[in-house]
Amino acid sequence: MQKLSEADLVINPDGSVYHLNLLPEDIADTIITVGDLDRVPEVSKYFDKIEVKKGKREFITHTGYLGKKRISVVSTGIGTDNIDIVFNELDALVNVDFETRTIKPTLKSLDIIRIGTSGAVQEDIPMGTILASTYGLGLDALMHYYEQNNSAEEKNLLARINSHFSKIEGISPYLTAASNKLLENIAHDMAKGITVTAPGFYAPQGRQVRAKNAVSNFIAQLNSFKFENNRITNLEMETAGIYALAKTLGHNALSVNAILASRVKFEFSSNPNQIVEKAIKTVLERL
Structure with missing residues (x-):
């Protein structure tokens, strides 16, 4: 060997x-x-x-x-x-x-559960929601360096997503599903949706402070995607890499997101620690 x-x-x-x-x-x-x-x-x-x-x-x-x-x-x-x-x-x-x-x-094969913070891009997902990622959609470049073996379902959904985002230059997304086992055991009653993983916190997530954004109406482009029962629900910075590498290496992965912000209402939680604590307790009770 x-x-x-x-x-x-x-x-x-x-x-x-x-x-x-x-x-x-x-x-x-x-x-x-x-x-x-x-x-x-x-x-x-x-x-x-x-x-x-x-x-x-x-x-x-x-x-x-x-x-x-x-x-x-x-x-x-x-x-x-x-x-x-x-x-x-x-x-x-x-x-x-x-x-x-x-x-x-x-x-x-390890069971790996991310407990992280995130911002919702759908108006009907309130702050304080504990949301499980059905898929991780990566806008970063990590998985362009690894061979992937996507299912037909993942390929079909990614093709629809690529078509939806075809006017955004310079991105080549990757998509991986969550572990069905962990979804059933830990997230059976949680809100669910596609989680977008961005390569940054500001412009890559549609925020603008002083530097001008190259992609206009980014949040609207995210929340307008729908295909069958799938929609993009939230933004963060790790989930897609976790799902894709876990699958590549033969591990089970689930991302549990504490929703601290509403990106469509321009609001941020006044009690973020309580929301994260709720996510921690929920996961530990179900392990």
Whole structure:
């Protein structure tokens, strides 16, 4: 079996993976990702026992037990560039033998649930909603560097989306569905929709401060897309990368979004922490 080079998979002198600073035994088979490193203890405070606390840069990990279930919480930072790091290194921790630098003959599939914040682009989705992403639609370039194996359903929906956005120059979206298993187990009664992952917070999400936007009426272009039972519901910066890399690597992924803003009403929540707390509690109760 081919050996992974020291340049392709960097392992620290203590045997931990390069960025996450974790050993293979440090992570659970069920992982919650959060963008903000300060949100890690907001999740792990509900654990009955914490056995691992490690971190490096913006990547903080707590692993412990909720009852008899072992769970890890990992902060990713913002954006799909960080998702590329986190997901490849999580996968390496469970599917690569670090001593021989070879891929294990039997691969493990992780359950990965993102708990993040987001803004709604539909008027009928109020702030405070906990929304599950049925699909992640990436407007960033991450997955142009990976081979993808999309289903016929994903290809058909993406073709409709590309047609809808044909007048926006310079974008080449990718689309991946959520894990059906996690949707059923965790998000069965949540609001649902297509989540757009943008490569930035300001102009890439239709905001304008001083720099002039190249794409006019961006939010209107998002919320006007409808195909069968599918519509675009919200904007954020990680979901599409999470879904696409999870599928590529053979893991299950679900993005649970705490809706803090209404982009059509130009409003932002006055109690964002309470909404995020509600999302955390809901996910933990259903794991």
